[in-house]
Amino acid sequence: MTNPDETGSNEATVARSQQRSDKVEADLAVHPQRWRLLTGDRPTGKLHIGHYFGSLANRVRLQNLGLDSYLVIADYQVIYDRDGVGELQDNVMSAMADYLAIGIDPARTTIFTHSALPGLNQLMLPFLSLVTDAELRRNPTVKDELATSDRPMSGLMLTFPVHQAADILFCKANVVPVGTDQLPHIEQTRVIARRFDERYGRVDPEHPVFPEPEALLSATPHVLGLDGTKMSKSRGNTIEIGMSADETAKLIRKAKTDAERHITYDPQNRPEVSNLLLLTALCERGQDGEVADPALIAEEIGDGGSGTLKKRLTASLNEYFAPMRARRAEVAADEGYLRQVLREGNERAGAVADQTLHEVREAMRMIY
Structure with a gap:
């Protein structure tokens, strides 16, 4: 049970985050060019109307405001709590069809998969040097897995918060739409960005390698499933x-x-x-x-x-x-087109990841 002091602290944190989010939202319409957005989905099943009203519609809105948008299909996250990939291919193609159908424009939003970006995943190594085991275990997603799962925690599950930080920072995203339950993930990403600068330095003396991203809190009411419980x-x-x-x-x-x-x-x-x-x-x-x-x-x-x-x-x-x-x-009906869109998105995102990794290696003095 949460004690009153913790509840008050959580409420204060959410209130501060909401104030910052409101400032970001106000600036988006005026200076969209200042912002790069990262969002995504774990392809473990078909997207549903809860996804649409909870996040997908907002992605289209932000894309149409003019934000430089990146959308990750987090296929590596499928295996962090299961023994195989299941219907991964079908789920990825289904997500691609949903994205294009609702208004995601691949000319303005770069759609990519985890597994296609070696540069993104290599960021895990320096990032893991910046966090402790205790910090990872305090993450709400990891804590929930420890408390509720009947299977041993995988190393991938334990390091999930770091992988999520790599998703955000590989493209130097500075805004991430989330619910309040995801605020700890954004704060962990901000900590990693800050610690990298403090420990390893920067290529440009005027700017750190990574920005500290802001959380953009969703204003959409929470939609339940047809049985009145969480939609799943x-x-x-x-x-x-x-x-x-x-x-x-x-x-x-x-x-x-x-x-x-x-x-x-x-x-x-x-x-x-x-x-x-x-x-x-x-x-x-x-x-x-x-x-x-x-x-x-x-x-x-x-x-x-x-x-x-x-x-x-x-x-x-x-x-x-x-x-x-x-x-x-x-x-x-045109799977070839869906795969082409994803292939082109992977190429664009891969080039960005490789450039960021190069800057990381420069800051770490690992260019030989």
């Missing part, structure tokens, strides 16, 4: 971006609600109903692009009950995703 493929409670309208309707009909007929928006006391209302609101936007008010949708449905709510969500969600799904079907 392993729980079978997701709607995949690439699903058909009929598949979507079938899943929504099975969504969990409650016994009360009158529909109200009350996330604390009626989480399942409120989640369906929130999903409806996210799909029903005004001409200005603003999300609808879930409380007003609840008032409109009133005594219509969960059946009316589910029908409205089905219609709204299928209408919202229809253009993306049509585009997805088009690009998914």
Whole structure:
């Protein structure tokens, strides 16, 4: 159990991070050229609408603002807590189709995979010299693995925070969209960037090799799965971006609600109903692009009950995703094109990684 002092400290940290994030957000629209963004996904399954509303839509927004954007498909992260790669090829190609369908533009966003960038992965060696075993074990992701997994922790899992730092710093990204649960990862990356400068120096006397990245905190409400719990493929409670309208309707009909007929928006006391209302609101936007008010949708449905709510969500969600799904079907049918986009992204990102690694070796006096 967390003690009150720790809770207060965490709340203060989040508040400070939110203030910094707000300043970054304000600057993005004015000076997008100052910012380089890194984000990504672990290809362990198909991307779903929780991914879309939680992060993917925001990536498109930031790309369209003019940020230099990098998107990593973190294929090496697939093996940090499992014995094989599973359906990795299919998952990577599926993610590529989703990215292109929702508006990720490979001319403005560099899409790449971990495994294709030796330069990025070689950064792990000097970075590992900058952290301690105790620091790694305090990382929330690592702590959770230690506490909940019934299998021995792999060295890759233990060093996950360092690999994530390499993802961010290889391209010198200075902004990373995250939720509050990811703030410790950003702070660890900032520490590594700072310690590298302190221990090994810099190539340019005026600038450190690595910037200290800023966290851009998401303002999107948290979307639950169709059973009212965390949206997760392993729980079978997701709607995949690439699903058909009929598949979507079938899943929504099975969504969990409650016994009360009158529909109200009350996330604390009626989480399942409120989640369906929130999903409806996210799909029903005004001409200005603003999300609808879930409380007003609840008032409109009133005594219509969960059946009316589910029908409205089905219609709204299928209408919202229809253009993306049509585009997805088009690009998914051309695997050669998907592989070409990824190959070109790997080449661009690889060149950046090699240049950064060269600067690292210069700073460490390891150019022979």
